[in-house]
Each structure stands twice: as structure tokens, then as C-alpha cells.
Amino acid sequence: MMKILVVDDEESIRLLYKEELEEDGFVVEVAKDGLDALKQVPLFKPDLITLDIKMPGLNGIETLKRIREMERQVLIVMCSAYGEYKQDLTTWASDAYVVKCADLTELKNTIRRLLRLL
Amino acid sequence: MSIHPDGYDLLKATIELSTSSLPIETKLERMLQSITDGFQSDRSLHLRPEAILKEGFLYRVAERRKPLWVDEETPFQEERVLAEERDLLCSSFACIPLSDETSFQGIFYIGFSKGRKFSSGEVDLLLLLAKEIGAAIRNDQLHRVAEETISELMALHEMGKVVASTLKLEELLELSLTTGRKILKAKGGVLRIEEAGTGELRVKCRIGDDHQTPLDERMAHRVYFSRTPLSLSRKGRVKPFLSFLCVPLISKDRSFGTLAFYDKESDPSRFDERDLQLLLTIANQMSCAIENAMTHHEISVMAQDHEKSMRQLSMLMELNRALLTTVNFERIVHMTLTAITIGDGLGFNRAMLFLVNDKDRVLEGTMAVGPNNAEEAGEIWSALSQRKGNPSELIAQIESSTENHSVLNSIVKGIQIPLEHDQCILSRTVLEGRPFNIGVPHDEEEWLQTRCERGCHLGSEVGCYVSEHLSRDPKIYAFATIPLWGKGKVIGVILVDNFYNRNPITEEDIRYLAMFSNQAGLAIENGMLYRNLEEVHQELKEAQTFLVHQEKMAALGELSTSIAHEIRNPLVSIGGFARRLDRTLPADASEKRYTQTIMKEVGRLEKILSHILTYTHEEAMALKELDLREVMEESLSMISEGLRNGGIQLTKEFSEEVPGVKGDNYQLKQAFFNLISNAYESMNGKGKLSIRIHPLLKNGSSFVRVEVEDTGAGIDPESLHHIFNPFYTTKDNRLGLGLPIIHKIVTFHQGQIEVNNHPGKGVTFLLTLPAQEENQR
Numbered sequence: 001m002m003k004i005l006v007v008d009d010e011e012s013i014r015l016l017y018k019e020e021l022e023e024d025g026f027v028v029e030v031a032k033d034g035l036d037a038l039k040q041v042p043l044f045k046p047d048l049i050t051l052d053i054k055m056p057g058l059n060g061i062e063t064l065k066r067i068r069e070m071e072r073q074v075l076i077v078m079c080s081a082y083g084e085y086k087q088d089l090t091t092w093a094s095d096a097y098v099v100k101c102a103d104l105t106e107l108k109n110t111i112r113r114l115l116r117l118l
Numbered sequence: 119m120s121i122h123p124d125g126y127d128l129l130k131a132t133i134e135l136s137t138s139s140l141p142i143e144t145k146l147e148r149m150l151q152s153i154t155d156g157f158q159s160d161r162s163l164h165l166r167p168e169a170i171l172k173e174g175f176l177y178r179v180a181e182r183r184k185p186l187w188v189d190e191e192t193p194f195q196e197e198r199v200l201a202e203e204r205d206l207l208c209s210s211f212a213c214i215p216l217s218d219e220t221s222f223q224g225i226f227y228i229g230f231s232k233g234r235k236f237s238s239g240e241v242d243l244l245l246l247l248a249k250e251i252g253a254a255i256r257n258d259q260l261h262r263v264a265e266e267t268i269s270e271l272m273a274l275h276e277m278g279k280v281v282a283s284t285l286k287l288e289e290l291l292e293l294s295l296t297t298g299r300k301i302l303k304a305k306g307g308v309l310r311i312e313e314a315g316t317g318e319l320r321v322k323c324r325i326g327d328d329h330q331t332p333l334d335e336r337m338a339h340r341v342y343f344s345r346t347p348l349s350l351s352r353k354g355r356v357k358p359f360l361s362f363l364c365v366p367l368i369s370k371d372r373s374f375g376t377l378a379f380y381d382k383e384s385d386p387s388r389f390d391e392r393d394l395q396l397l398l399t400i401a402n403q404m405s406c407a408i409e410n411a412m413t414h415h416e417i418s419v420m421a422q423d424h425e426k427s428m429r430q431l432s433m434l435m436e437l438n439r440a441l442l443t444t445v446n447f448e449r450i451v452h453m454t455l456t457a458i459t460i461g462d463g464l465g466f467n468r469a470m471l472f473l474v475n476d477k478d479r480v481l482e483g484t485m486a487v488g489p490n491n492a493e494e495a496g497e498i499w500s501a502l503s504q505r506k507g508n509p510s511e512l513i514a515q516i517e518s519s520t521e522n523h524s525v526l527n528s529i530v531k532g533i534q535i536p537l538e539h540d541q542c543i544l545s546r547t548v549l550e551g552r553p554f555n556i557g558v559p560h561d562e563e564e565w566l567q568t569r570c571e572r573g574c575h576l577g578s579e580v581g582c583y584v585s586e587h588l589s590r591d592p593k594i595y596a597f598a599t600i601p602l603w604g605k606g607k608v609i610g611v612i613l614v615d616n617f618y619n620r621n622p623i624t625e626e627d628i629r630y631l632a633m634f635s636n637q638a639g640l641a642i643e644n645g646m647l648y649r650n651l652e653e654v655h656q657e658l659k660e661a662q663t664f665l666v667h668q669e670k671m672a673a674l675g676e677l678s679t680s681i682a683h684e685i686r687n688p689l690v691s692i693g694g695f696a697r698r699l700d701r702t703l704p705a706d707a708s709e710k711r712y713t714q715t716i717m718k719e720v721g722r723l724e725k726i727l728s729h730i731l732t733y734t735h736e737e738a739m740a741l742k743e744l745d746l747r748e749v750m751e752e753s754l755s756m757i758s759e760g761l762r763n764g765g766i767q768l769t770k771e772f773s774e775e776v777p778g779v780k781g782d783n784y785q786l787k788q789a790f791f792n793l794i795s796n797a798y799e800s801m802n803g804k805g806k807l808s809i810r811i812h813p814l815l816k817n818g819s820s821f822v823r824v825e826v827e828d829t830g831a832g833i834d835p836e837s838l839h840h841i842f843n844p845f846y847t848t849k850d851n852r853l854g855l856g857l858p859i860i861h862k863i864v865t866f867h868q869g870q871i872e873v874n875n876h877p878g879k880g881v882t883f884l885l886t887l888p889a890q891e892e893n894q895r
Binding site: 010012013016017019020054081082083100101102103104 | 682688689697698
């Protein structure tokens with residue numbers, strides 16, 4: 001069973017992603033911000049992390065850097081309302097970039113592609 | 119022997135004659151006749167004093183003042199008798215001197231050829247008769263003296279009236295001389311007055327027959343310098359007889375002229391002491407009057423000068439005031455030149471202004487004011503002379519009433535004179551910074567020398583030009599140039615002339631013109647600066663408008679970006695859960711309609727958000743040279759089948775030679791696509807779409823113009839100003855973000871977008887994009 005950590009400051013988003021992804025057969029944990037995520041990664045040891053960018057405290061870009069420092073192998077999908085960070089070099093350390101959308105098809109497809117489930 | 123004379127009758131007749139109004143000669147003749155008749159004497163005579171010669175016996179009788187009786191009893195005992203007196207000696211006679219205490223009127227003589235004896239009664243009677251004759255003569259003399267005195271007084275009175283009658287010097291001099299001549303009964307007269315400044319004696323006025331000899335001149339000078347009157351008479355045997363009276367005109371112990379009269383009209387034509395005294399009195403009277411008149415004359419000349427200066431100064435002030443009312447360059451120049459040409463101003467016929475163009479080192483004709491021809495000049499002058507008001511009002515009237523369309527103005531406006539051309543008087547004025555006054559020269563040759571040898575385009579209109587037809591019609595008239603000073607440098611030159619009335623231009627005119635042009639120069643410079651300022655200001659305003667627009671767009675962009683992001687998260691939740699809900703519902707559940715609606719609407723909102731984010735977020739663009747015709751074709755191919763197959767007729771007019779445009783293919787494609795789909799939508803399936811692409815030259819630069827014209831409803835005029843504003847929604851909701859995106863893309867490509875809107879008929883969008891420069895390829 002693949003494990004996914006959903007990092008987002010919005011509770012409704014966390015809930016939506018968790019339910020949707022669990023339905024698709026993933027083991028899902030959530031973190032409410034960057035620091036929370038950093039605590040959970042070594043414990044939960046996810047295969048993939050969806051990482052929001054704009055968060056209070058430690059933002060997604062900084063969190064991405066920290067996670068990469070401690071866990072090189074984990075797959076990370078940047079998942080933001082902003083499209084512009086796509087070009088930003090700071091996000092290049094992630095494995096994918098998805099602009100948030102109510103239709104989760106793109107996100108799910110990206111996750112499956114990265115986890116070679118397709 | 120007849121009857122004895124009746125003493126009483128004789129005496130009565132004599133007294134009657136004596137008191138009659140007969141002339142004295144007739145009176146005497148008749149009295150003597152009646153005495154001769156009464157005494158039956160041979161003759162009775164009145165011997166006038168001047169006829170009594172010295173050395174003769176009559177002289178002694180007169181001296182003794184006692185009558186001499188010679189008769190039979192008293193023989194003649196006088197020793198010396200002159201030959202002239204012999205005739206009087208007869209047998210009996212009497213000589214009675216006619217005299218009183220102060221005067222002597224001659225001797226009464228009565229003679230008898232027969233010897234006789236004078237009775238005592240006869241002696242008494244003769245003495246009485248003699249007294250009566252003496253009284254008659256004395257009365258006559260007194261009467262004559264009185265008459266003369268009266269006439270002299272009358273003359274002096276007349277003179278007094280004359281000198282008081284006028285203050286006009288010339289008139290007074292002539293009247294004085296005429297009146298003096300009348301009083302003195304002279305044949306001629308000359309009045310000399312010293313000239314102010316040089317002090318030389320000059321003939322001011324002459325009448326009648328004057329001598330006009332060098333001697334006369336010298337005598338006048340003698341009188342003038344010595345301040346003593348001169349009376350001269352010459353009995354002429356060889357030369358004609360002459361008499362001359364000359365008196366100095368003295369005021370405040372200083373002589374300032376002489377008054378001379380020549381030859382009395384009487385015979386002998388000589389003046390006597392009385393005349394000299396009379397003349398002195400006249401001269402005295404005249405001196406004061408002439409002095410007054412001269413002072414008055416000087417004062418009025420001074421007053422006139424003052425008035426002129428006053429007028430000029432007030433004109434300057436008025437003009438300055440007028441100049442201060444505006445900073446409009448054209449108006450200032452027009453006012454200045456008008457002031458130079460109107461009669462109440464400087465009064466030149468024409469005035470032309472040339473300004474220095476520092477960049478190109480040329481003088482440029484700026485404006486000219488003046489009539490087109492002599493007739494027009496006449497009309498203007500007569501119209502002006504009827505106008506009243508101060509100069510600034512006149513200037514304002516002229517200014518507002520006429521646009522300057524004169525021929526001269528258009529000639530002058532086309533003139534450019536290189537500043538290095540030192541032959542030209544205009545450029546010399548600027549280079550040397552001094553005025554040139556080419557007044558009317560004495561001969562044509564001199565005139566030609568002052569003219570420019572090269573000859574610019576001023577044509578025969580302007581003085582500094584030599585042309586072939588000058589020999590046919592030499593236009594000789596005064597003209598002058600004056601530099602126009604700005605702050606510390608010559609900014610131009612004013613050319614003035616008197617082309618029509620050919621009046622000379624004096625140094626004073628130039629001085630005044632200089633004074634005036636100094637004022638005008640500053641005003642004109644200010645006007646020029648202001649004009650430049652206005653231009654710059656206009657440019658700044660445009661730039662500012664542009665920047666404000668840009669900034670507004672940028673601000674809106676930022677705002678919309680943050681709003682978009684804030685909205686996106688909730689939308690994800692709403693949409694996401696709606697989907698989850700939807701999936702849990704059975705396919706036939708009526709609630710499925712609601713979840714579907716939520717999903718659809720969220721989808722629409724997300725689409726709008728992407729649009730906004732595309733608009734606000736500048737994605738990295740790949741700029742390369744594009745052929746807009748190809749870009750347009752690609753955009754057209756993106757139009758959905760549905761739209762394309764409707765009843766819309768598409769016309770493409772692409773020029774064969776269209777320069778490349780450096781740009782982003784994707785963005786331009788999107789821009790064109792938006793334009794085309796807007797057009798299709800506005801025509802509602804029916805109409806004509808014309809797309810044109812052609813090269814365009816504007817301000818020397820190359821552009822490509824793209825025109826998209828539809829025959830749709832057009833844009834509501836109220837919305838027109840807002841169509842490029844993002845989020846401005848029109849009633850039909852059609853435009854949305856399409857146009858702001860197009861605008862953004864075009865602006866990014868340094869192009870322009872314009873709209874030709876015809877509500878109800880259609881709209882044309884005109885995109886102008888800069889072409890790629892040849893050397894940039």
C-alpha cells in the first residue's frame with residue numbers, strides 16, 4: 001500500500017484529498033503546515049507528498065527544501081493555487097507541479113504516473 | 119480916395135475866418151486878402167519863420183519882437199537890408215512879429231506904394247489883426263500836434279492790440295512789422311532775431327522795400343551788439359536818397375534782435391527824431407511780446423516733445439500690459455508687430471519678424487504685419503485715424519478682428535536665411551547685435567550699396583534685395599532692422615520699413631523701436647519658452663496617462679491575482695466535495711441535478727480564474743520574427759466549426775509584402791483569436807467579417823496594421839471607454855476579459871489598438887504593431 005502525506009493549511013482541502021485518495025486505495029496522512037509535515041515525514045515515511053506552497057509558518061518551497069535534505073527518495077507533487085511557481089526554479093526540486101482544481105483528475109493522474117501505477 | 123476902412127467890419131471878418139474850419143493856408147490867404155482890401159494896401163503878407171533870413175532887417179524885427187512902422191513921419195532907418203528883402207521896402211509899410219511868450223509864428227507885413235501916415239486907430243487895428251493871424255496859426259499848429267499825438271497814441275494802441283493778439287511767434291513777428299511800418303509810414307522794414315543756439319542774427323521777417331545791402335546787415339549787427347538805436351539819413355545826389363532807422367529789441371538787458379525801417383513814404387523821405395522815439399516805444403512794446411511769444415514757443419515745443427515722449431512711454435506701458443495678458447506665442451508676436459505698425463504706436467508701414475533657429479543656425483521668417491498694397495494701406499490708415507482709444511485697445515481690436523492672411527506674411531513665413539551669410543543685413547543685425555537704419559538715401563547708387571547682393575526670397579517686397587526689375591522700378595524707401603534681445607542673446611530680428619508713404623526713418627524712431635523691441639523680445643522669448651513648455655507638457659501628459667493606465671493595469675493585476683488565489687482554494691473544496699457527493703448519488707437521483715450544477719458552476723469559475731491569471735501573469739515569452747499573416751491563419755483555424763460554417767462571409771485582404779514583426783506566436787495567436795471570436799459572436803451567425811493585413815508607414819517608421827471588421831451590433835458607446843478595462847462587463851457579457859487580454863498583448867508588443875465603432879453597423883479593431891527593423895534581422 002502506497003502512503004501519501006497531504007500537506008495543506010486548508011482543512012477542507014486536507015479532508016477532500018484524504019477521502020479521495022483513500023478511496024483510490026492509498027494510505028493517507030495529513031499535515032497542516034510545513035513544520036507539521038517535517039515532523040510526520042520520518043514517522044510516517046510516505047511514498048509521495050502533496051505539498052501546498054502558500055502556507056503560514058513554513059511555506060511549501062522551504063518545506064520542500066527541508067524534506068529533500070532529510071528524505072531524498074520521497075516523491076513530491078507541488079499542489080498550489082498559483083501557477084506562476086511552475087517556472088520558479090525553487091520548485092524544480094519537486095517531481096511534479098499541479099495547479100489546484102476542483103476536478104482532481106489531473107492530480108490523481110500525476111500521482112499514479114509518479115508511483116508507476118499507470 | 120474911397121471910404122476909410124471900417125475897423126469893426128474888418129475885425130469881424132478876420133475873426134470869422136480865423137475860427138472857420140478852413141485849412142490854414144486858405145484861412146491865411148483870405149484873411150490877408152480882406153486886410154489888403156480893407157486898408158486898400160498894395161499887399162499884405164505872412165512871412166513864415168523859415169523864410170526870415172538871418173542878417174536881414176526882418177530877422178532883427180523878429181528878434182526885437184516889436185512892430186516896425188514906416189510912413190511919412192517915420193522913415194526907414196534900418197542899415198542892412200538883404201537883397202531878398204528889398205522888394206518889401208516901399209513908401210509906407212508895417213512889419214508886426216507874430217509871437218507869444220513861447221512861440222514865434224512869423225511876421226505880418228502890409229505895404230502901401232503911396233506915402234501915408236498910420237493913424238493910432240489904424241495901428242491898433244493892425245496890431246489886433248496881427249494877433250488874430252498869429253492866434254490862427256498857433257491854433258492850427260496846436261491842432262496839428264494834438265492830431266499827431268492822437269494818431270501816435272492810436273498807433274501805439276494798435277501795436278498793443280497786435281502784440282496781445284497772438285502767441286504764435288511767426289504771426290506776431292509779421293503783424294508787429296506790418297503795424298510798425300504803418301505807424302512810421304515807412305516804405306519797408308526788416309525784423310531780425312538771434313537764432314537759438316548759435317546766437318546768430320537772422321532775418322525773421324521782411325516787408326515792403328528794404329535795402330538788402332551788406333551795409334544794412336552791418337548796421338543791424340552794430341545795433342544788435344551795441345544795443346543802441348541808429349538813425350541814418352543820406353542826402354543822395356549820386357545815389358538815391360535814403361533814410362534808415364534801426365533799434366535793438368531788448369529783453370532783460372540782453373538784445374535778441376533788431377527792428378529796422380527804411381524810407382518814410384512822405385517827401386522828403388526821411389525819419390525825424392519823433393519817428394525814432396516812436397520806434398523805440400514800439401520796439402520796447404514788441405520786445406516783451408516777442409520775448410513772451412518765444413518763451414511760449416519754446417515751452418510749447420518742449421510740451422510737444424514731452425507729450426510725444428509721454429505718448430510713447432504710455433504706449434510702451436500699454437503694450438507691455440497687453441503683452442502680459444497672454445503667453446500665447448502667436449498672439450504676442452502678432453501684438454508686437456501690430457504695435458510697431460499702427461499709427462498711434464511706432465507707425466511704421468510694415469514690420470516683419472525673423473527668429474533665430476539655434477539648431478540649424480538659420481533665421482526663420484515668423485510673421486509679418488502690414489498692408490498688401492498701397493490702397494489697402496490707405497484704407498487702414500483712414501480707418502485708424504477715425505478710431506479712438508488707447509493703443510492696447512486698438513491692438514486688441516486688430517488682433518481679434520483679423521487673422522493674418524496677408525501676402526507678405528506668407529512670403530515672410532517661407533524665408534530661411536543662413537546666419538553665416540554676412541552680406542545679409544538681417545543676419546548681420548543678429549550677428550553684430552546692433553540696429554541698421556537704411557533711411558532714404560540721397561541717390562540710388564548709395565541705396566544699391568546698402569542692399570544685399572545675394573538676395574534672398576524676400577523678393578521685391580523687402581528692401582534688402584536686388585533684382586533685375588529694380589532698374590525698371592526702383593523702390594526707394596526707408597527700412598531698418600533691429601535685433602530682438604532675449605535674456606542675454608539675440609533671439610531674432612525685426613525688419614521695419616516705410617514702403618508705402620516712403621517717410622524717412624529717424625534715429626529717434628530707431629531709439630524708440632529699440633526700447634520697444636527690448637520689451638517685446640523678452641515677451642516673445644517667454645512666449646517661445648512657454649510654447650516649448652506646452653509641447654513638453656502635452657507629451658508628459660500623454661506619457662502620464664499611459665503610465666497611469668499601465669499602473670492601473672498592474673495594480674488590478676496584483677489585486678486580481680491575490681483574489682484569484684483566495685477563491686481557488688474554496689472552489690477546489692466546493693467542487694471536489696460536489697464531485698464526491700455526485701459519485702455517491704445513484705444515477706437516477708434527483709439530487710444529482712444539484713451536484714451537477716455545482717460542479718459546472720465551479721468549473722466555470724475556475725475557467726475565469728485561469729483567464730485572469732493568464733492576463734495578470736506575464737509568462738515568459740518566446741520572441742521571434744513572425745509573419746502576422748501566418749499567425750492570423752492559425753488563429754482562424756482555431757475557430758470552431760460551428761462558428762465558421764454559419765452564414766458569415768469571411769474576406770481576407772493580406773498585402774503581398776508584409777514586414778515581419780518580432781513577437782510571441784502564442785500570445786498574438788490568442789489575441790487574434792479573441793478578436794475573431796468576438797466578431798463572430800457579435801454577428802450572431804449572419805454578416806461579413808473582413809480581415810486585412812498591410813504594411814504602414816507612420817512618422818518615418820514601419821508598422822504592420824491588422825484590421826478586423828465585423829458587421830455586428832457594434833459596441834454600446836457608453837461601454838466604449840471601458841472595453842479595455844479588465845472586469846468591466848457589458849450587458850451582453852460578451853467582451854469579458856477578451857479585450858483586456860488583447861490590449862495587454864498588443865501593448866507588450868509595443869503596438870497600439872484602436873476601435874472604430876459604429877453602433878448597430880459594426881466595429882473595426884485596428885492593431886498596429888511595429889515592424890522588425892531591417893538591421894535587426
